Amino acid sequence: MEAVDSGSDGASWSQRRVGIVYDERMCRHHTPDGEFHHENPNRIRAIWNKLQAAGITQRCEVLNAKEAEDKYILSVHGKIHVDLIRNISSKQFNSRRNRRASKFNSIYLNEGSSEAAYLAAGSVIEVAKRVAKGELDSAFAIVRPPGHHAEHDKAMGFCLYNNVAIATKFLLNKKELGINRILIVDWDVHHGNGTQKTFWKDPRVLFFSVHRHECGSFYPASDEGDYTMIGEGPGAGYNINVPWENGRCGDADYLAVWDHILIPVAKQFNPDMILISAGFDAAVGDPLGGCRVTPYGYAMMLKKLMDFARGKIVLALEGGYNLTSISNSALACMEVLLDDKIVAGSTKADPLESTWRVIQVVCQELKAFWSVLADELPTKLTSQKAPIAQILFSSSDSEAEVVEEVLQDFILPLSKTFSVDEDHHESASVSWRSDLSKIDIWYATFGSNMWNPRFLCYIEGGQVDGMQKPCSGSMDKSPPKDILWKTFPHQLFFGRESTRTWGLGGVAFLHPESKNEDIVHMCLYKITLEQFNDVLLQENVSSYDMSSPLFDLTSLDCSKEKGSIDLEAVKNSQYHNVVYLGMEQDIPILTMACNMSDIENFKSGKVPLCAPSEDYANTLIRGLVEGGQLSEEKASSYIRDAATKPL
Ligand code: Q9C
Ligand code: ZN
Numbered sequence: 001m002e003a004v005d006s007g008s009d010g011a012s013w014s015q016r017r018v019g020i021v022y023d024e025r026m027c028r029h030h031t032p033d034g035e036f037h038h039e040n041p042n043r044i045r046a047i048w049n050k051l052q053a054a055g056i057t058q059r060c061e062v063l064n065a066k067e068a069e070d071k072y073i074l075s076v077h078g079k080i081h082v083d084l085i086r087n088i089s090s091k092q093f094n095s096r097r098n099r100r101a102s103k104f105n106s107i108y109l110n111e112g113s114s115e116a117a118y119l120a121a122g123s124v125i126e127v128a129k130r131v132a133k134g135e136l137d138s139a140f141a142i143v144r145p146p147g148h149h150a151e152h153d154k155a156m157g158f159c160l161y162n163n164v165a166i167a168t169k170f171l172l173n174k175k176e177l178g179i180n181r182i183l184i185v186d187w188d189v190h191h192g193n194g195t196q197k198t199f200w201k202d203p204r205v206l207f208f209s210v211h212r213h214e215c216g217s218f219y220p221a222s223d224e225g226d227y228t229m230i231g232e233g234p235g236a237g238y239n240i241n242v243p244w245e246n247g248r249c250g251d252a253d254y255l256a257v258w259d260h261i262l263i264p265v266a267k268q269f270n271p272d273m274i275l276i277s278a279g280f281d282a283a284v285g286d287p288l289g290g291c292r293v294t295p296y297g298y299a300m301m302l303k304k305l306m307d308f309a310r311g312k313i314v315l316a317l318e319g320g321y322n323l324t325s326i327s328n329s330a331l332a333c334m335e336v337l338l339d340d341k342i343v344a345g346s347t348k349a350d351p352l353e354s355t356w357r358v359i360q361v362v363c364q365e366l367k368a369f370w371s372v373l374a375d376e377l378p379t380k381l382t383s384q385k386a387p388i389a390q391i392l393f394s395s396s397d398s399e400a401e402v403v404e405e406v407l408q409d410f411i412l413p414l415s416k417t418f419s420v421d422e423d424h425h426e427s428a429s430v431s432w433r434s435d436l437s438k439i440d441i442w443y444a445t446f447g448s449n450m451w452n453p454r455f456l457c458y459i460e461g462g463q464v465d466g467m468q469k470p471c472s473g474s475m476d477k478s479p480p481k482d483i484l485w486k487t488f489p490h491q492l493f494f495g496r497e498s499t500r501t502w503g504l505g506g507v508a509f510l511h512p513e514s515k516n517e518d519i520v521h522m523c524l525y526k527i528t529l530e531q532f533n534d535v536l537l538q539e540n541v542s543s544y545d546m547s548s549p550l551f552d553l554t555s556l557d558c559s560k561e562k563g564s565i566d567l568e569a570v571k572n573s574q575y576h577n578v579v580y581l582g583m584e585q586d587i588p589i590l591t592m593a594c595n596m597s598d599i600e601n602f603k604s605g606k607v608p609l610c611a612p613s614e615d616y617a618n619t620l621i622r623g624l625v626e627g628g629q630l631s632e633e634k635a636s637s638y639i640r641d642a643a644t645k646p647l
Contacts, residue, residue, distance in 0.1 A: 018337045019130055019139030020057060021123040022048045023065030026144050028112025032098060036453045037108065038288060038321040038462060039158040044142045047317070050327035056334045061136060065143075067115070068122035068166060075169040076162050076198050078153040085160050089114035105156045105220075117145055117160040124167040124275075124316045131312050132177040132273060138313045138337045140278075140330070146318040148192035148277045149220060157190065157220055164277050164316050165198040171273060172204055180204060183271035183308070185262065186211070187254070187301060188279025188318040189289035190218070191225030191241065195277065201235040206269050209277075210257055212290070213243030227362045230369070237369025240265065242362055245354040247290030249282070251297030252386070253355040258304050260359050264372035266308050273312045274305055280320030280329040287321050287462035287470035295332035302336045313337070322463070322470075349386060356382040432549045436529035437476060439553070442484075442584055443525045443532055444591040446492055447508030448616060450523040450623030452483070458535045459527070466615030468503050474534035482526040485629055486589075488581055491518040492642040495602050495609045496574075505613030506643070508620065509602075510593040512564055512579050521629055521638070522581075524589060529556070532590065539592055540573035551578055560588065566595050574598075603647050611643040 027041030051057050073082050088097060089111045101109040120143035127139035147164055149157030164184060171179040184199075186192035186209035199205035212218040213225045223229075231239035242257050266274075284292040305313060315333060320326035356377065363373040449455040454464045459480070461473025490513075494506035501507075510520065527535070533549045544550065550567055559565040559580040567576045575592035582589055594602075601607045612620075617639050624635040 016138075016337070016339050017136045018060045018334070019063055019127045019136040020051070020060040020142065020334075021063045021065055021127055021139070022142040023119055023123070025065065025112075026116045026119050028110075029116035029145055030110060030112065031108045032110040036456070036464075039145065039319070041144075042323055043320065043326060044144050044317065046323040046327045047142050047330045050331055051334060054331055056331065056338070059338060060334075063123075063126060063130075063139075065119040066122040066126050067118035068125055068161070072125060072166055072170050073118075073121060073161055075173065076152065076165045077150070081153040081155070085117050085155070086114055104154060106158055107155050107160075113145070113160065119143070120145055120147065121161045121163045121166045124163040124314065125170050128167040128171055128273075128275065128314045129174075129177070131314055132171055132174075132179050137311055138315075140315045140334060140337065141317065142330070143317050146188075146279065147316070148186055148188060148195050148279070148318050149190065151194045151197055156194075158319070159194065162194045162198065164192075164275050164318075165195045167314070167316070168199070168205060168275055179272045181206070181269060181271045181273075183266055183269060183274045184208065184277065185274060185305065186277035186279075186318070187282065187298075188277055188320075189282040189286070189291055190279070190319060191220060191243075192277055192318075193220050193222070193224050196224065196229065196239055196241075199235065200231055200239065201233045203231075203234045203238050205235075206238045206240070206265070206271065207231075208240045208242075208262055208265070210242040210254065211244065212247060212249075213241075214245060227358070227365050230366060237366060240362065240366060242358060244291075245358060246352070248292060249352065249355065250284070250292035250349065251294055251300070252349045252351045254282070254293055254297055254301055256351040256355055257359060258301055260377065261362055261373065263304055265366075265370050266305070268370055268372050271309045273309050274314070276302070276305070276313065276315045277318045278315040278330075278333065279318030280326040281318075283320060283322065283325035283329050285322040285325040285469070287457075288319070289321075293329070295328045298329045299332040299336050302333050306336065323465075350384045351386065353385040356385065432552065433475065433530050436533065436549060436552065437531075439529040439556075440481065440526055440587050441529055441532055441556075442587055442589040443527055443535060444486070444488070444522040444581055444589050445525065446490075446510050446520050446522050446591065448502075448619040448623070449525075450521070450627060451619045452523075452623070452626070454619055454623070455480075455523075455525060458538050459531060464619070466613075466619060467501055469501060471538050474531045476528065476531050476534075478531075480525040480527050483627075484524050484584070485521065485627055486524060486584070487519050487521055489514045489516050489518050490520045491515065491645070491647070492520045493602070493609060493645065493647060494612050494643045495607060497608050497610050502613060502616045505616055506608075506610030507574075507612065507616065508642075509574075509598075510579070510591060511599060511647070512577055512593040512595060521624060522591065523623060523627055524584065526587065529553075536567070536570070536575075536578075536592065539575045540567075540570040544569045556588065556590075559590065564593070564595075599647065609647070612639070617643075 031037045088109050097109050101107050123143050124141045127141050130136045145160050147159050147162040150159040150162040168182050183206045191211040192209045199207050216223045225241050227241050281289040282291040282293045367374040457471040459474050460477050463470040491511040493509050495509050498504045499507050536550045555565050564579040570576045577593045577595040579591050579593045621635040624630045625632050
């Protein structure tokens with residue numbers, strides 16, 4: 001770590017006028033039923049709180065959010081769409097709202113949605129206007145709902161109005177502002193399809209988007225995000241897509257794209273102003289993005305853009321779903337806008353091999369429009385690529401488990417049958433999946449999975465508070481068909497000093513044998529045997545490739561007969577012993593425990609017994625309380641007893 005002087009002399013930082021807009025009213029847009037959703041109010045709250053705690057807001061001009069006027073929104077969206085969004089929150093729409101939302105892809109609506117959508121668009125207009133006029137040097141609009149997926153007449157991908165496109169049209173249409181060329185940089189991990197369409201034939205706007213694409217399988221899952229989509233008519237060459245071939249791109253990949261595509265083109269384009277569709281879902285730790293950009297990476301990407309348009313830059317929040325990641329990334333960007341010294345991270349890592357390939361095809365496609373892209377990249381450069389070994393052993397963790405996990409992340413699922421993200425579906429369909437998808441079982445949970453939102457991470461993917469890494473989810477993302485609670489005569493205990501998922505502290509284990517004086521509370525989820533297999537894989541860190549199921553119909557029969565079955569394929573991991581707990585409504589109840597030799601290792605101290613961390617214990621307590629099983633007090637003492645009782 002070293003400090004990098006970001007250019008101007010240290011005394012002048014406070015001179016920079018940086019605007020920031022945030023308004024609690026944008027938090028009133030949330031799911032109608034209060035169900036968890038990645039795009040939730042806590043996103044902008046977390047960013048705002050972080051910037052306040054870091055003393056950033058105090059050094060900025062804090063602006064009030066303003067609702068956008070319809071005439072500006074109509075420059076991007078059709079009248080029918082605007083009428084719908086304006087009216088959707090009124091009482092008369094109460095009964096129709098959910099039906100309307102379900103007509104769109106990945107959209108929810110409630111009474112607060114209209115106002116939030118108008119405030120988000122209006123806020124970006126407001127700061128953009130002030131930066132254009134020179135009243136501010138730069139600004140950050142902490143807004144939601146996000147905008148870049150929203151098209152002329154459709155809401156989609158959590159977006160209602162296209163905030164950045166609307167502000168861009170506003171700037172261009174107000175001739176007196178003197179803004180004639182605008183560069184839009186969309187670094188959200190998803191393709192900005194709505195923005196691309198808005199300026200498809202418009203040479204005044206250079207739209208640049210870098211996103212996961214994966215042959216059009218990553219959300220929004222179409223070929224619109226491909227590198228061949230360069231604009232049309234007078235706009236030809238003014239649309240640049242950099243489509244990643246896979247997840248796990250990080251600072252080195254993004255900065256290579258900046259150095260070899262975006263920055264040279266920006267020089268040639270010479271924008272009067274830059275708007276950034278600043279989603280932070282390519283950040284390391286994001287539950288949907290699967291990439292690994294660090295706050296340092298975001299700071300560098302922004303810093304490199306500060307040399308253009310005399311630093312007239314507006315950032316507007318788009319996606320980003322890990323509260324910690326987005327707050328830290330936003331903070332790093334604010335430090336750049338304020339011209340603080342930024343703490344350097346490491347750019348030592350090389351880009352992935354696929355990154356050079358992507359850069360080359362993009363340059364090839366666009367060199368007729370941008371002469372700066374015509375030069376071939378030197379082999380000296382493109383031969384620098386991250387080898388698998390470097391990825392494997394750069395981690396500071398030394399546990400064998402980590403290597404297993406890394407293997408799973410990097411080598412197997414991406415090329416085999418198991419999908420690692422919610423938007424990516426392997427075409428090679430595996431027949432066991434369709435067979436086992438027809439069989440229901442009860443999956444009985446006794447640990448953090450008793451809290452429904454945490455269990456849903458295994459189905460839908462993602463993570464909840466306290467988890468250090470996201471789950472990949474099941475191939476079949478349908479929610480459990482039913483949930484019920486039961487108690488069983490088994491012992492609950494806590495062991496291991498730390499885990500990859502929860503960090504320090506023990507996690508819940510179940511004694512595989514029943515004993516009458518013991519009691520364990522279990523939350524049972526009715527899921528398919530296919531989903532159970534995907535849960536098994538996620539519970540058991542393993543490099544197993546899922547070309548055949550871990551637990552099939554024969555295993556089910558066998559577990560019914562013998563009471564439990566040890567899974568050979570994942571034998572070195574923690575919950576490899578599937579225990580049959582009886583029938584409920586004619587459906588078998590299964591749980592995942594350790595086996596008797598693990599119990600011996602716990603007893604001898606070879607594997608430690610260990611109380612759970614507060615975060616982890618709270619997840620269990622929430623599960624028991626929200627599930628209506630125990631009062632908070634009773635739940636706490638239940639956990640405490642389990643953590644202290646000897647085996
Ligand atoms: N299989 C933004 O980041 N995912 N939007 C739907 C359906 C939607 C992301 C998954 C992701 C939308 C602004
Ligand atoms: Zn996104």
